[in-house]
Amino acid sequence: MSRLRAVSLPAAAVVLVGGVLAVQVAYGGGTFEPLPPADPCVVRPVTSHSEGMDALTEQLVLIALDDAACTLGVSREALTLELAGPGDPTDAQVEALHDGLLAAVERMDADGTLPPTSDLVDEALDNADLNDLLKTLIRALPASVVDAALPIDDLLTRAIDDLDLRTVLTNLDSQDDLNRQLDAAITQAVKDTLVARVRDLV
Incomplete structure (x- = not known):
């Protein structure tokens, strides 16, 4: 039984990863395009971690x-x-x-x-x-x-x-x-x- 579980867990993981990838591709995730730089003329919030x-x-x-x-x-x-x-x-x-x-x-x-x-x-x-x-x-x-x-x-x-x-x-x-x-x-x-x-x- 433990041997069957050891074999089935990796198989289940492969199926899950495959499912996630299929969804990503279906919604356009198959093509990677870098995000364009932000428009500097559009006001964006500015914060600082300093004091x-x-x-x-x-x-x-x-x-x-x-x-x-x-x-x-x-x-x-x-x-x-x-x-x-x-x-x-x-x-x-x-x-x-x-x-x-x-x-x-x-x-x-x-x-x-x-x-x-x-x-x-x-x-x-x-x-x-x-x-x-x-x-x-x-x-x-x-x-x-x-x-x-x-x-x-x-x-x-x-x-x-x-x-x-x-x-x-x-x-x-x-x-x-x-x-x-x-x-x-x-x-x-x-x-x-x-x-x-x-x-x-x-």
């Missing part, structure tokens, strides 16, 4: 790449490959990415996903070149004062306008390098702008 400023810059970069790709008439994947490839970025690419970052700020501001400026102060001050007393005074500022004096959309716009994107996009080795460099550059620009402006409130 704080890293999460903010990740989302800005992803939205900006979509916006820039839409402007240039290519997919986000194609634009990323071009930017990460050999050679310097073109004027059109740099301008499209800059405008895309500004558009990302507007979109996140409109849909309420931008954090208040006060949420970023501690992180910006952690490695800032300021004496401890000044850092303590800045951290003591009420969140309402910081947010009223330094709207997050204005802060991000200033940081993006001050960013040298051409330098950031030069000499990249890979797509991962592109994302890393953009994230790091924008994060640092935001920190520098935030620290420079918030110290004026003290």
